[in-house]
Amino acid sequence: MTDAHTTTPVNYSDYETGEPVVDKAGPSGPIETRWERRQFGVKLVNPANKRSKKIIVVGSGLAGGAASATLGEAGYQVSTFCYQDSPRRAHSIAAQGGINAAKNYRNDGDSVYRLFYDTVKGGDFRARESNVHRLAEISRNIIDQCVAQGVPFAREYGGLLDTRSFGGVQVSRTFYARGQTGQQLLLGAYQALERQIHAGTVTMFPRHEMLELIVVDGRARGIVTRDMISGEVETHLADAVVLASGGYGNVFYLSTNAKGCNVTASWRAHRKGALFANPCFTQIHPTCIPVSGDHQSKLTLMSESLRNDGRVWVPKQLGDDRGPNEIPHDERDYFLERKYPAFGNLVPRDIASRAAKEVCDEKRGVGPSGLGVYLDFDDAIQRLGRPAVEAKYGNLFEMYERITGEDPYKVPMRIFPAVHYTMGGLWVDYDLQSTIPGLYVAGEANFSDHGANRLGASALMQGLADGYFVLPNTIGDYIATNNLDPVPDDAPEVLEARRSVDDRVETLLSINGTRTVDSFHRELGQIMWDYCGMERTEEGLRKALDLIPELRREFWNNVKVPGTGAELNQSLEKAGRVADFFELAELMCLDALHRNESCGGHFRGESQTPDGEAARDDDNFGYAAAWEFTGRGQAPVLHKEELEFEYVHPTQRSYK
Amino acid sequence: MKLNLKVWRQRDSVDKGRMVNYEVDADEDMSFLEMLDVLNEKLILAGDEPVAFDHDCREGICGACSMVIDGQPHGPQKATTTCQLHMRHYSDGDSIVVEPFRAGAFPVIKDLVVDRGAFDKVIQAGGYVSVNTGSAPDAHATPVSKVAADRSFAAANCIGCGACVAACPNGSASLFLGAKLTHLGEMPQGQPERYERVVNMVETHDDAGFGGCTNTGACATACPKEIPLDVISQLNRDYLKATVAGRRNRG
Structure with a gap:
């Protein structure tokens, strides 16, 4: 087993810069017609031929579920895999707030161009313009499609769809279904998927985890999975593979992600040659319930919409240990209103999070750990009355009380930032194809649309745009232009991939050390939070780059995974995922170290304006950083995709 | 402690x-x-x-x-x-x-892990609107009354956990089934297949080994999402209309 014993060369951070990576699929010319022209340029697959073409989809969330259903409808033979017991449980289900669409039903000046503009700016000018424009165009079709599926969006008394505003924008373009928009959209995609399963076009493999990508002659031709109940290692071959396996926020151990969310599918593809872009771009959401103790297993988000009426504050005085209701108004520091008078409590996520961290660093944080700030509804209750506040936020207040045992109608909520979303992911071109031909990546797993910071209510939009409308069109071009010979089950590449899965499982089970998988994961998460979290510095990142490989070596020598490989073994599942998180963590820190600028969710202590705001450096870092894997612990190679801004010209974001 | x-x-x-x-x-x-x-x-x-x-x-x-x-x-x-x-x-x-x-x-x-795949089978039998991607009219083409949308949402809120089945002395999934039928049945988009849907889903429900409903209400009490018991009334009403009144064949 080579994996376990690789020694780390001294200088992981001495990476080299290779050839630039170029998006060859995206058309140039007027941005308004690029997608239309690309669709016309895509070679079509004869409907009769689709029946003989196989496509594998990994993940069944908004992107994977929508892609599977749509590819099935088109007539392809689709095999879809998820680690949950049912595709309906994918973590898209937990998205609360809503989905953006440039419908302009409000007549408030919205347009495709404005959504495009807001998204490029919100992403702090680190996204690809072509992709974002396409996303804004498709946003309108998504709402139509979901309504046709019977998704019960919120409606007004006249029977038309209701919308609301969301962080960082000035139009009302967010469609929603109470605080459960993700759930309703996912169920729409899930039902479309189940319809195709019934029709026989899609074969569903729940409780199956992808553990390796099969690459033959440089093309993605299949995956190796483990049946999580029987433990059987299986080979699945196809003409093309789609990864829609979500983000990697769980590298921090504590995040708002579901416990099972992991990077393994993406990381295995990265190890086989797919470039990984902007891994350090992570989103830290400002309004989550604070950690209550060492036992904490995950963090719970409180919807961003609460900041419409809640006021964020901490005591002015250091060491003020009075209860929140005993502190008079003039002894409270409403720090967001103070620092950002124009946007107040409604500044974008990255800015609100950092401001909360700052006051906690000054030791003015509240709650038992000192890592929290108040989100106070007292003024709103006095102004609007309790019934109005209840109608708007009742379910969120109940959830808060269930978790903390405190009644937010009487005592201000305590909130703290938490890892929520990852903008980075596998590099893809305009067609969503990775650098491995035949490997497509959709949804949060790719890097393309949100730049360095994602706006609220845009994740659902992107997942469904990729799954319903982009990928099913573009993948046909690859299928039509590449007439691939079938891969035999015993091809050397297949056997090698299976062997590496078997070896890895065997190694993890045989170490039989003294520490549990979770204890390693917690420690790794703490390193990442401390040094690659809300504020990064060269010193901290270098320290993390020393600590991570050390801990990784201990993991491979001292982890204890009970049970066998031939049964349901949740410790073994976790061990494999954490092993990949170690390698990803190192790359994230290196990416953060090399990007010596602040942009969006990536804040480098060394790169601030005189008043402490993020200072971007477009001249030196106006690119997406796509990294090539060269071996565990070995310096990767950086490939830059230069970003061109022909339409939205970079400016410094200001919310003061 | x-x-x-x-x-x-x-x-x-x-x-x-x-x-x-x-x-x-x-x-x-x-x-x-x-x-x-x-x-x-x-x-x-x-x-x-x-x-x-x-x-x-x-x-x-x-x-x-x-x-x-x-x-x-x-x-x-x-x-x-x-x-x-x-x-x-x-x-x-x-x-x-x-x-x-x-x-x-x-x-x-x-241990505590069970196979709830039967729920997916019940959905496969008709828990959807048969509309392919790309064929949808504008979202505002069909207004939906707020009352219907809200009632639909209250049923669509089901998380498919199966607590209703575990609570039921007969192991029936009627609350789960009724929730999906009500979600789609309250929306205009769900009407064309409404009666075909209820017959196919009930048949699959029974074949999957779920028991019959005897109106104990244990399901709605156990439901973490408080799906109202009357979704089962809607299920029964639609089923009768589809079979006895023969709506199924008249569309």
Whole structure:
């Protein structure tokens, strides 16, 4: 087993810069017609031929579920895999707030161009313009499609769809279904998927985890999975593979992600040659319930919409240990209103999070750990009355009380930032194809649309745009232009991939050390939070780059995974995922170290304006950083995709 | 607080299974699953096998939790999934019995993990609107009254956890089924297939091994999302219209 014993060369951070990576699929010319022209340029697959073409989809969330259903409808033979017991449980289900669409039903000046503009700016000018424009165009079709599926969006008394505003924008373009928009959209995609399963076009493999990508002659031709109940290692071959396996926020151990969310599918593809872009771009959401103790297993988000009426504050005085209701108004520091008078409590996520961290660093944080700030509804209750506040936020207040045992109608909520979303992911071109031909990546797993910071209510939009409308069109071009010979089950590449899965499982089970998988994961998460979290510095990142490989070596020598490989073994599942998180963590820190600028969710202590705001450096870092894997612990190679801004010209974001 | 747990342990689907006693130290801020995490860490370090249980989002929406706690699916708190149940509702010295959801249609896979694949089969039989991607008219082409949209949402809120089945003395999935039929039946988009849908879904429900409904209402009491019991009335009404009144064939 080579994996376990690789020694780390001294200088992981001495990476080299290779050839630039170029998006060859995206058309140039007027941005308004690029997608239309690309669709016309895509070679079509004869409907009769689709029946003989196989496509594998990994993940069944908004992107994977929508892609599977749509590819099935088109007539392809689709095999879809998820680690949950049912595709309906994918973590898209937990998205609360809503989905953006440039419908302009409000007549408030919205347009495709404005959504495009807001998204490029919100992403702090680190996204690809072509992709974002396409996303804004498709946003309108998504709402139509979901309504046709019977998704019960919120409606007004006249029977038309209701919308609301969301962080960082000035139009009302967010469609929603109470605080459960993700759930309703996912169920729409899930039902479309189940319809195709019934029709026989899609074969569903729940409780199956992808553990390796099969690459033959440089093309993605299949995956190796483990049946999580029987433990059987299986080979699945196809003409093309789609990864829609979500983000990697769980590298921090504590995040708002579901416990099972992991990077393994993406990381295995990265190890086989797919470039990984902007891994350090992570989103830290400002309004989550604070950690209550060492036992904490995950963090719970409180919807961003609460900041419409809640006021964020901490005591002015250091060491003020009075209860929140005993502190008079003039002894409270409403720090967001103070620092950002124009946007107040409604500044974008990255800015609100950092401001909360700052006051906690000054030791003015509240709650038992000192890592929290108040989100106070007292003024709103006095102004609007309790019934109005209840109608708007009742379910969120109940959830808060269930978790903390405190009644937010009487005592201000305590909130703290938490890892929520990852903008980075596998590099893809305009067609969503990775650098491995035949490997497509959709949804949060790719890097393309949100730049360095994602706006609220845009994740659902992107997942469904990729799954319903982009990928099913573009993948046909690859299928039509590449007439691939079938891969035999015993091809050397297949056997090698299976062997590496078997070896890895065997190694993890045989170490039989003294520490549990979770204890390693917690420690790794703490390193990442401390040094690659809300504020990064060269010193901290270098320290993390020393600590991570050390801990990784201990993991491979001292982890204890009970049970066998031939049964349901949740410790073994976790061990494999954490092993990949170690390698990803190192790359994230290196990416953060090399990007010596602040942009969006990536804040480098060394790169601030005189008043402490993020200072971007477009001249030196106006690119997406796509990294090539060269071996565990070995310096990767950086490939830059230069970003061109022909339409939205970079400016410094200001919310003061 | 010190707790005495009695947990169902079953090696695999053929093992007979048994209750096993464990002691665990918990803290009142923990969720029920975090308390089980603590137990599992202890078991692993002692060289024992941890207790297998399904969980994922841990915020009450994915529907993965599948435990019966002291005889109640998802435990004693109203409208609360197991992952959202917190230990402050227990006190030092309490004994807690933890078992998997039990129903003929939900075979146990291991310990507290059960197979709820039958739910997916019921949806496959018609729990959707047959509309392909790309063929949708503008979203505002069909207004939907707010009352219908709200009632539809209240039913669509179902997380597919299966607590209703576990609570039912007959192991019926009528609440789950009624929720989907009401979600789609309240929307104009669900009308063309309404009667075909109810017949096909009921048939699949019965074939999957779920029992019949005898209106005990145990399902709605156990439901963490408070799906109203009257979705079953809608199920029955639609079924009668489809079969006795012959609407199914008239479309």
